[in-house]
Amino acid sequence: MNTKLKVSKVSKIYPGCIANxxxxxxxxxxxxxxxxxxxxxxxxxxVKILSGVINPDKGQIFLNDKxxxxxxxxxxxxNNIGMVFQHFNxxxxxxxxxxxxxxxxxxxxxxxxxxxNILKKYNFKINLDVPILNLSAGQKQKxxxxxxxxxxxxxxxxxxxxxxxxxxxTEDLFFSLKKFSKEGILIIYITHKLxxxxxxxxxxxxxxxxxxxxxxxxxxxxxxxxxxxxxxxxLNKIKKMTSNNLSGEQILxxxxxxxxxxxxxxxxLEDINFTLNKGECLGIAGISGNGQNELxxxxxxxxxxxxxxxxxxxxxxxKLNPKERREYLMAFSPExxxxxxxxxxxxxxxxxALNNFKTSNFFERGLFNERKIKDHSKKILSNFSVNTDNVxxxxxFLSGGNLQKLILGRELITxxxxxxxxxxxxxxxxxxxxxxxxxxxxxxxxxxxxxxISTDNDELLQLSDRxxxxxxxxxxxxxxxxxxxxxxxxxxxxxxxxx
Amino acid sequence: MIKIERRNETSNLIYFLTPILAIFLTLVTxxxxxxxxxxxxxxALKFFFITPISDLYGLSELLLxxxxxxxxxxxxxxxxxxxxxxxxxxxxxxFGGIVGGGVALLFYNHExxxxxxxxxLAGAFGGMVFxxxxxxxxxxxxxxxxxxxxxLVYVSKLLLxxxxxxxWSNPEGFNFPETRQFSDSARLPILFEGLRIHAGIFIALVSxxxxxxxxxxxxxxxxxxxxxxxxxxxxxxxxxxKTMILLVFMVSGxxxxxxxxxxxxxxxxxxxxxxxxxxxxxxxxxxxxxxxxPIGIVFASLIVALTYLxxxxxxxxxxxxxxxxxxxxxxxxxxxxxxxxxxxxxxKFLGFKRYEY
Numbered sequence: 064m065n066t067k068l069k070v071s072k073v074s075k076i077y078p079g080c081i082a083n084x085x086x087x088x089x090x091x092x093x094x095x096x097x098x099x100x101x102x103x104x105x106x107x108x109x110v111k112i113l114s115g116v117i118n119p120d121k122g123q124i125f126l127n128d129k130x131x132x133x134x135x136x137x138x139x140x141x142n143n144i145g146m147v148f149q150h151f152n153x154x155x156x157x158x159x160x161x162x163x164x165x166x167x168x169x170x171x172x173x174x175x176x177x178x179x180n181i182l183k184k185y186n187f188k189i190n191l192d193v194p195i196l197n198l199s200a201g202q203k204q205k206x207x208x209x210x211x212x213x214x215x216x217x218x219x220x221x222x223x224x225x226x227x228x229x230x231x232x233t234e235d236l237f238f239s240l241k242k243f244s245k246e247g248i249l250i251i252y253i254t255h256k257l258x259x260x261x262x263x264x265x266x267x268x269x270x271x272x273x274x275x276x277x278x279x280x281x282x283x284x285x286x287x288x289x290x291x292x293x294x295x296x297x298l299n300k301i302k303k304m305t306s307n308n309l310s311g312e313q314i315l316x317x318x319x320x321x322x323x324x325x326x327x328x329x330x331x332l333e334d335i336n337f338t339l340n341k342g343e344c345l346g347i348a349g350i351s352g353n354g355q356n357e358l359x360x361x362x363x364x365x366x367x368x369x370x371x372x373x374x375x376x377x378x379x380x381x382k383l384n385p386k387e388r389r390e391y392l393m394a395f396s397p398e399x400x401x402x403x404x405x406x407x408x409x410x411x412x413x414x415x416a417l418n419n420f421k422t423s424n425f426f427e428r429g430l431f432n433e434r435k436i437k438d439h440s441k442k443i444l445s446n447f448s449v450n451t452d453n454v455x456x457x458x459x460f461l462s463g464g465n466l467q468k469l470i471l472g473r474e475l476i477t478x479x480x481x482x483x484x485x486x487x488x489x490x491x492x493x494x495x496x497x498x499x500x501x502x503x504x505x506x507x508x509x510x511x512x513x514x515x516i517s518t519d520n521d522e523l524l525q526l527s528d529r530x531x532x533x534x535x536x537x538x539x540x541x542x543x544x545x546x547x548x549x550x551x552x553x554x555x556x557x558x559x560x561x562x
Numbered sequence: 563m564i565k566i567e568r569r570n571e572t573s574n575l576i577y578f579l580t581p582i583l584a585i586f587l588t589l590v591t592x593x594x595x596x597x598x599x600x601x602x603x604x605x606a607l608k609f610f611f612i613t614p615i616s617d618l619y620g621l622s623e624l625l626l627x628x629x630x631x632x633x634x635x636x637x638x639x640x641x642x643x644x645x646x647x648x649x650x651x652x653x654x655x656x657f658g659g660i661v662g663g664g665v666a667l668l669f670y671n672h673e674x675x676x677x678x679x680x681x682x683l684a685g686a687f688g689g690m691v692f693x694x695x696x697x698x699x700x701x702x703x704x705x706x707x708x709x710x711x712x713x714l715v716y717v718s719k720l721l722l723x724x725x726x727x728x729x730w731s732n733p734e735g736f737n738f739p740e741t742r743q744f745s746d747s748a749r750l751p752i753l754f755e756g757l758r759i760h761a762g763i764f765i766a767l768v769s770x771x772x773x774x775x776x777x778x779x780x781x782x783x784x785x786x787x788x789x790x791x792x793x794x795x796x797x798x799x800x801x802x803x804k805t806m807i808l809l810v811f812m813v814s815g816x817x818x819x820x821x822x823x824x825x826x827x828x829x830x831x832x833x834x835x836x837x838x839x840x841x842x843x844x845x846x847x848x849x850x851x852x853x854x855x856p857i858g859i860v861f862a863s864l865i866v867a868l869t870y871l872x873x874x875x876x877x878x879x880x881x882x883x884x885x886x887x888x889x890x891x892x893x894x895x896x897x898x899x900x901x902x903x904x905x906x907x908x909x910k911f912l913g914f915k916r917y918e919y
Contacts, residue, residue, distance in 0.1 A: 365797050386800025395798070403794040409787075416784060417799040426781035 066092035066127060066217040066249045068113075073122030075108050082108035083119065084273040092217070092249040095240060097260040097281070099293055100270035101492035106253050109270075110222055113251075114146040115139040126217070140166075145211030149223045151203050153195045159206055160191040167213060174213070181212050185239055200350060201232030208239070218249045225259060227351055227518070230553030237263050255493075257289045269293055293493065314481060314512050315339040320372040322357055322536075330354040332361070332536045339481070344503070344513040345541070346527030348520060350556050354536035355516045356398070359485045362514065363395040364388045375481065390421060394479035396470055398486040400463065404470045407459035411451075411469065412440040414458050418473050439476070447472030448498065464495025471502060482506065485516045500526060520552050532556055565910045576905060578858070581851050583904075584897035585865065591893055601880060609879045610872035610890075620871065622757035626829060627870050630655070630821035630838070632863035633766045634845035636773045637817025639854040640810040643777070644786040645793065648811060650696065650711030651818040652842025654689040656718040658819025659826050660725065661688025663833040666748040666826070667730060667741055677747045682765075682823055689819020690812045692718065697811035701804045707811075715842070726833050740834035750828045762824035769817060774856040786810060818842060839870065847895045866891060 068090040075083040083105050090096050100106045111117045113124065115133035124131045126142055133139050139146065153162050160175065167174055175191070182189060187205045195203060204224060211219055221240070225233045240263065244250050252264055260267050261281055269277040269292040277292050320335040332354050339345050349355055360366040362373070364385040373381045375391055385395065397403045405414045416436045419425050425436050440454040447468045451461070458466060467487065474482060487503070488496040503513060503526055516533075517523050523530055530547050532539040532555035539555045554560075592610070593603035614620045634651045641648040662685025669677045696710040723739075732742045750760040777783040789796040789806055796803055825837050848866050852859030873887025 363798070364800065384800045384802070385798060389800070397798060399794070402792055403798050406788060406791045406795050408791060413784070417788065417795065419781070419799075426784075429780050429782065431779050431781065431784060 066090075066247070067125075068218055068249055068251075069125040069128075070109070070113070071123045071125065073109070073112060073119045073124070075112065075117065075119050081273045083112070086122070086270075086273075086275055088268055088275060088278070090218075090249050090251060092247050093244065094265040095244050095250045095252055095263055097264035097267040098251060098253045098270065099255065099257070099260055099267055099289065101255060101293060101494075104270040104293075105273040106270055107222065108273075110146070110220055110251075110253055113139070113218075113220060114144060140214060143215060143217040145214060145216035145219045147204065147207045147211060147219070147221050147224060149226060151207055153203060153206060155196040156194055158192050158194055159189055159198070162195060162206060163191075163210055163213065166210075169213075177213060178209060181209055185212075185242065187239075199232070200227040200352075201229065201235065204228070204232075204236070216248060218251065219243060220251045220253070222253045223255070224252075225254070225256065229350060229556045230520075230549055233259075255293070257286050257293070260284075260289060261286065290493070312341040313338050314341050314376055315514075316374045317362075318372060318374075320361065320368055322361060322366065322368060324357065330357050330536045332357055335538050337531065337538065337541060339512050339514065341480075341512055342507055342510040343528045344507050344515055344526055346523035346530040346544075347514065347516045347533055347538070348523050348530060348552050348556060349516075349518065349533035351518050353533050353556075355485060355518075355533060357536070358533065359395075359397060359483065359516055362483050363393075363397070386419070389418065389477075389479075392477070392480040394418075394474035394477070394482045396467075396474055396482065396484040396487055398489060400466050400470060405458050405466060407457070409458055410455050411444070411458055411461075412437045412454040414469065415440040415443060415454075415473050418477070420477060423477070443469065443472035443476050446476065447502070462495075464491045464498075467491060467495065467499060471499060475502070475506060479511065481512045481514070483514045483516070486518060487515070488517075488519065488522060496522075520549055523552070524549070566907050567910055569906055569908050577853065580901040580904060581853065581858070581862070581898060583901045584851070584894055587897040587901070588890060588893040591897075592890060595889070599882070606876070606880060610876050610886075611868060613879070614868065614871035614875045619757060622754070622759040623871055624864065624867050625759050625763055627867035628863040629763050629766045630825055630841045631845050631848045631866055632859055633769055633821040633824070634818045634842055635848035635852060635859045635863060636766075636769050636856060637814035638845055638849040639773065639777070639852075639856070639859065640786060640813045642790075642849055643854050644790045644806060644810050646697075646700075646807055646810050647708045648693065648696065648711050648814050649708050649846065650693070650713075650715045650842070651814065651845055652838065652840060653711065653715035653718040654692045654815040654818035655822035655825075655838055655842045656715070656722050657692035657822070658685040658687075658689030658815075659822035659833065659837050660718065660722055661685055662819070662823035663741065663744075663826050664730075666744040667833075669748060670742050670745055672745060673747045675747070677745070678750065678827065681748055681827060682820065685823025686816040686819045689822060690816040693811040693815020693818070694808065697808045701807055722833065722837070723835055726835060730833065732832075738834075741832050743832050744827065748827060749831060750824065758829050760824075760828040762828050765820055765824060769820075770856045770860055777856065782809075818845075821845075844891055847891055847898075851894060851898055866894070869894075 070086060070088040073083050073086045086109060098106050098109070108117070112119050112133070115136045115138045118134065124133065131142055160178070163178060164171060164174055169177065178191065187209065189202055189205055195206065198206070224236060228236065240250055240252070254260060261284065264281050267279060267281050267284060267289065268275055269289065271293065316338045318336050320332060322332040324331055330353060335358070337345065347355065347358070357366065361368045364383055364387070368381045370381050371379060375393060378391065380388055380391060401407055416425050423439065425432055437454050441452065443449070444452055444454065449461070449468045449472065450465045461469065471487065488499050491499070500522070503515070507513060515523065515526055524544065524547065527544050529541050529543050531541040532552060534556060589607060593607055596606035597603045615624050634655065638648060638651055662681045665681045665684040692714065695714060696707040699705040699710055700707045726741055727739045730741045732738065732740060750762050753759050753761065777786065785796065785801045785806060788799065789801060789803065793803065821841060822837065826833055830837060844866060848859060848862045851866065852862035869887045869890040872890070873884040876882050876886055877884045
């Protein structure tokens with residue numbers, strides 16, 4: 064079975080941005096193709112065009128020399144183009160089999176035989192009759208893949224599939240993808256992770272600002288050459304120096320912290336204990352959905368915890384709300400930039416006013432001091448190199464990276480003693496990630512402490528002095544950064560034990 | 563080909579133009595309806611919208627009706643801006659009227675400068691307390707404030723019914739369902755001899771000013787705005803969410819209570835069954851037509867008040883039921899919501915070009 068997919072001069076223009084600019088690509092089955100690019104490079108747009116979610120303004124797509132009209136995702140399916148999105152499209156409370164049968168025309172008995180054959184062939188170990196919510200992220204992804212395989216796809220498109228997987232699960236996935244490729248399925252693998260391109264793919268197309276800037280064989284590429292192509296400038300790798308000003312002065316103590324939620328979709332936390340010293344960065348690794356959200360909200364005061372469980376600079380703070388905790392010089396940068404850390408429809412200076420201190424005098428005698436807030440905002444914009452100096456700009460027009468700089472700037476400009484951040488670089492491009500990492504290292508050097516909750520292991524290994532792993536609401540033992548490596552982390556994240 | 567696109571930026575101009583567009587469409591549709599009913603459309607519209615305010619008395623009536631609408635809508639804007647859906651202003655108005663009226667009846671044979679302020683405060687207090695019921699139930703039991711506040715409207719209306727028929731009915735009133743007339747010192751002063759416009763309008767104007775200051779210039783207003791846009795952010799910023807729910811309901815209830823007490827101490831002068839022609843519900847339209855903006859609400863209340871007057875004139879001159887007024891109010895809200903679509907989307911006419919994929 065030979066499959067040829069040809070993308071010919073595809074353009075898609077959104078108001079104010081050219082998402083795809085005259086993109087032409089050729090794919091042939093038997094190879095795994097990487098589509099590499101930063102966020103906003105146009106990968107997702109191209110993928111959405113290939114899967115029929117959006118229509119291009121110009122250009123054609125040919126499958127085996129036949130012109131394809133992809134007006135809807137259904138057309139893509141009917142033309143044997145399978146797609147696994149970054150976010151799973153599964154019904155959590157339905158069983159695996161029910162999820163698979165929803166969009167299948169086959170009757171249940173036939174489908175079950177077919178699915179069982181697929182599972183056996185690729186050695187996927189999934190129980191078909193358990194609800195999706197009991198599965199790990201890796202298993203959920205396998206369900207999505209099986210859903211595509213049922214339809215005998217000619218083309219399988221994977222959109223950033225490893226963002227939620229452990230190291231082990233990632234290896235499994237790569238093994239399966241290679242197997243699919245040998246069987247003649249054309250695989251297009253979308254990612255911004257350079258290592259994955261080199262270890263998995265045969266050819267790589269790099270996109271930048273909507274254009275294809277390079278097409279090459281991966282054996283001719285190195286990490287650094289790909290990185291340069293992707294960002295178009297040379298990348299300075301940050302290396303964390305082991306903080307030399309660790310005074311040993313304890314700043315935060317969390318002891319016997321328990322949290323039992325009434326909400327079945329929240330994770331309970333069990334007996335969390337740790338301490339944090341001045342100038343230290345404690346990394347908390349883990350696969351998302353293992354209690355990071357809850358831990359962050361408890362540390363920030365959005366959820367109040369059992370009394371006596373959190374002491375900050377020897378003061379009991381477990382019953383204080385986020386605003387009161389800020390007065391004690393804590394700062395918080397939540398995972399969800401767009402709907403929690405800031406309000407997109409508010410202006411920049413209004414978003415700055417969200418972090419309101421007694422001493423900042425934003426509201427004198429309850430009145431909004433617009434000039435003071437604007438001056439303060441201007442300072443943040445310039446100190447944290449946000450790409451605008453217009454404090455009246457509505458925040459939704461900031462890119463993800465600039466918004467995150469604004470938020471971090473807002474939190475840091477008050478010189479807090481402790482910053483708690485949750486996935487601070489999630490979904491950002493390399494330039495912005497770089498900037499944020501440098502900022503975090505800098506505040507550590509100034510003797511401020513950081514708790515970094517992150518699902519990005521590279522980030523954790525780069526920035527942390529000590530690392531712990533959260534799994535099913537429990538923290539692993541805390542290890543110093545030198546004794547940790549990606550394999551160890553992966554094992555702990557998957558619920559295993561080390562030493 | 564017509565293509566509908568999401569707008570990148572909502573322009574301020576469009577934001578305030580759509581209410582005007584809605585009013586225009588209402589007039590056009592109104593003209594069509596009158597035409598179908600066999601009237602000359604322009605003449606009918608003139609009877610509806612021009613004749614009622616073509617003399618001083620008419621203007622005074624317009625302000626008289628706009629006063630409670632404006633007052634209630636101002637209060638509602640606090641709730642709506644912060645994502646609290648208080649639909650029960652009519653009930654809060656009625657309960658404020660009951661409490662204020664109760665105090666007025668207590669002093670029915672008293673004279674004194676202190677009587678009126680006491681009644682007004684009692685009315686505001688009554689509306690406030692009545693609005694606290696849905697707020698407290700929402701805070702502690704997570705009930706839906708839309709249902710609770712709406713159902714409480716009927717509770718207070720039936721309570722008023724019971725009171726004016728039973729214990730509070732006028733002993734010398736031949737069993738009419740109404741109370742005694744309030745004493746003169748329990749009445750809001752009339753501004754001009756021969757017209758019904760009374761001092762209640764000043765209460766409304768002061769509320770407009772205070773609301774503008776609070777909503778746009780204070781920390782409280784900022785908190786209300788943020789909570790309305792994103793509760794998650796409000797929580798993250800550490801705003802006291804529960805206190806705020808209670809507070810906006812209290813403001814809203816107090817305003818409705820003031821409107822109620824303004825009616826009974828103003829034009830009515832006693833309690834009876836019909837102290838409000840559904841001002842509490844109509845004010846919801848006013849609040850949205852005014853874009854939840856205090857200044858906008860002033861204009862919106864005048865326009866909607868005109869539909870009340872127009873309906874009465876039309877009833878006299880055209881012999882159509884006065885419920886046509888409600889038809890017009892309904893149309894305004896309908897067209898407003900429909901034209902809000904234009905806020906977020908724009909319609910592009912592409913001609914008959916074909917696209918190649």
